[in-house]
Each structure stands twice: as C-alpha cells, then as structure tokens.
Amino acid sequence: MKLIILIVVVLAVIVWLQRLKKNLGGNRFDRSASGGSASPNGAESTAASNSSPVEAMVACAHCGMHFPASEALTDASGTVFCSAEHRRLHSS
Numbered sequence: 001m002k003l004i005i006l007i008v009v010v011l012a013v014i015v016w017l018q019r020l021k022k023n024l025g026g027n028r029f030d031r032s033a034s035g036g037s038a039s040p041n042g043a044e045s046t047a048a049s050n051s052s053p054v055e056a057m058v059a060c061a062h063c064g065m066h067f068p069a070s071e072a073l074t075d076a077s078g079t080v081f082c083s084a085e086h087r088r089l090h091s092s
C-alpha cells in the first residue's frame with residue numbers, strides 16, 4: 001500500500017515537471033519576485049533526522065494538481081498554486 005502512494009507521488013511530480021517545462025516558454029521563474037521565502041540551498045540542515053525524502057504535498061487551487069509544498073506559489077490570501085500562470089488565471 002505504501003508503494004502505491006509512492007508511485008502516485010512520483011507520477012504527480014513527473015506531470016508537474018512536464019507542465020513546468022511548458023510554462024517556461026512564457027514567464028519563467030516568477031517566484032523569485034513573489035515572496036522570496038524559499039532560499040535555493042537552505043533546506044539541508046533541517047531535514048537531517050528525517051530519512052524519508054517525501055515532503056508535504058499541496059494542491060493547486062486552480063487545477064487541483066498535487067505538488068511539493070516547497071514549490072508552491074501563494075497569493076495575498078494564502079491560496080496555493082502550482083505556477084504563476086495559474087495564480088494569475090485564478091485571480092482574474
């Protein structure tokens with residue numbers, strides 16, 4: 001049963017990466033200008049005791065896709081989105 005969950009998570013990440021590739025044509029890496037809470041290489045010290053590589057998953061409010069919380073984009077009200085594009089579409 002654990003294996004099934006792992007497969008689902010991996011598939012979700014693969015789908016998300018493919019979507020990310022598509023979105024790179026338009027506005028790329030908008031997240032650096034929005035919030036800036038995530039440092040590029042700062043997640044190493046906190047996860048030393050945890051042997052599991054699986055991190056918390058969140059769902060995009062626009063398309064419902066699940067993806068790692070560290071990749072999430074949020075708007076002013078704290079709603080989570082998978083990409084800047086979906087954040088823009090959801091607010092308009």
Ligand SMILES: [Zn+2]
Pocket residue numbers: 060061062063064065081082083086
């Ligand atoms: Zn989305």
